[in-house]
Amino acid sequence: MDRYLTSFDTAHMAHETVDVLVIGTGVAGLSAAIMAARGGAETLMVNKSALEESNTAYAKGGVAAVIASGDSIEAHVRDTLIAGDGLCDEKAVRDIVSGGRDSIDFLKSCGARFDLTPEGELDLGREGGHSGHRIVHAGGDATGAEIARALIAAARSEASLRAYKNTFVLDLLTHEGRCVGAIMMRHNEPHVVYARTTILASGGAGQLFRESTNPQVATADGHAMVMRAGLTVYDMEMVQFHPTLLYVAGLERRLITEALRGHGAYLRNTAGERFMVSQHELAELAPRDVVSRAINRELRRTGDSAVFLDVTHLDQADLRLKFPTFMQCCDDAGIDTSRQWVPIRPGPHYMIGGIRADTSGRTDMPGLLAVGEVTSTGLHGANRLASNSLLEGLVCGRAAGRLAAEAGSLQGKPPRILFERPIRNTRRIDIPDLTNAVKGGMWRYLGVEREERGMREFLRQLQGWSRMLGENERRFPSEWQLENMLTVALAMCESALARQESRGVHFRTDFPHHSAPWQGRHTAWPAG
Secondary structure, eight states: OOSSSSOEEGGGSEEEEEEEEEEOOSHHHHHHHHHHHHTTOOEEEEOSSOTTOSHHHHOOSOEEOOOSTTOOHHHHHHHHHHHHTTOOOHHHHHHHHTTHHHHHHHHHHTTOOOOBOTTSSBOOBOOTTOSSOOEEOSTTTOHHHHHHHHHHHHHHTOTTEEEEOSOEEEEEEEETTEEEEEEEEETTEEEEEEEEEEEEOOOOOGGGSSSOSSOTTOSOHHHHHHHHTTOOEEOTTOEEEEEEEEOOTTSOOOBOOTHHHHTTOEEEOTTOOOGGGGTOTTGGGSOHHHHHHHHHHHHHHHOOSOEEEEOTTSOHHHHHHHOHHHHHHHHHTTOOTTTOOEEEEEEEEEEOOEEEOOTTOBOSSTTEEEOGGGEEOSSSTTSOOTTHHHHHHHHHHHHHHHHHHHHOOOOSSOOOOEEOOOOOBOOOOOHHHHHHHHHHHHHHHSSSSBOHHHHHHHHHHHHHHHHHHHTBOOOSHHHHHHHHHHHHHHHHHHHHHHOOSOBTTBOBTTBOSOOGGGTTOOOEESOO
């Protein structure tokens, strides 16, 4: 692949210099930016949409933290390792889990308002895979939105922290093996930001698929940036699918929290049968990947486009109190939950694979830290334990911000960087059509279930589309974004082909069981 998405010469571009550049404004990026600014660093954070637009803001679950008197760090570590199915890094797990209480205190100091018991204590919930009540939540099923609100408000109060919205970052700038900032499009003009430390917190990859819980910004741009910069990404086949997305034609696919099933909701097919009862001893409370695969099989068997979540038997006033976001979604879709079932199907939810980083954000490239969903810290292994992702963003983001502040300012004159991308073809490409083709193929061949023949055919298609797009001059974010999507899709497809077993969220119908040679092994792209 070409090193950069576009041709440029930094000597003839608008530029500025900061101590710390943060790419992304989810929980990890915001936490990092706040801590860097509080450490005295001149900090700039950028988002390609509104500052509020991130996977964090859409999170319906909560933050997993050991707070209850009967809970323990060891229990949380054990639950995480079990969920990770043999691919977790136990040291990383322990480091991150140990930061739970401090993370909640940090959010409280930023003004986050969590749900409390009548006694004024944190109202701790329990989610799938957890052995105890340790989920801190806000607004019932609107925790992410509250965390984003509080962190953005805290960020705006920091004098040495600025933010650019609607700014598309094209690439990390590197010079002599070091990251020295990034090139971006600001006000439709190329712009360079030089930085002593760049913190990549660009989020996930859900929008590579046709159905997704993720916002439109989640197109794996950060994953593609680090690949073009020559860094290795790991476990790119590991994508967690959420079993319950609202599925109504014409409306966005909105996540329905699994806490509803914990509250007593049933999954039914069109015949009204609770099909999960025969699939798993925990029925609707089975692990996410089990439920997602069961729904997939049911859809194939019946030929239907959706199965249904049934809450008609539950107290409707109680649902509005405890799950206001879910009930508002149903109201928007014209669904009367007292009489009608809610159509749902699985969709990609969380990207587990990414750039290798430690729990302070250190990567293999000097000058570059990475935090959050773009990373592979070893916390999640092969399957993310519910509500561990917000915890990871808080712990690692804050640590990276402190580390970046300690690194100080960029010394000397920023380097001049030139790149000329050859123009091979000027034919017109239907970008929306090709984007839809990629998303459809990802859902069909790299979805909940995979098999070799389909993936090899899709890999051939991806390679052809990549060559076609790569031969053309690109001037618009939609074109650059599509190239990022193709770059990451190729890595995901090749990684999924390489792992000839089923483990965690990665399920292959042609290799449906664990394979001993793959125990504890990670995939790497580029291979070797």
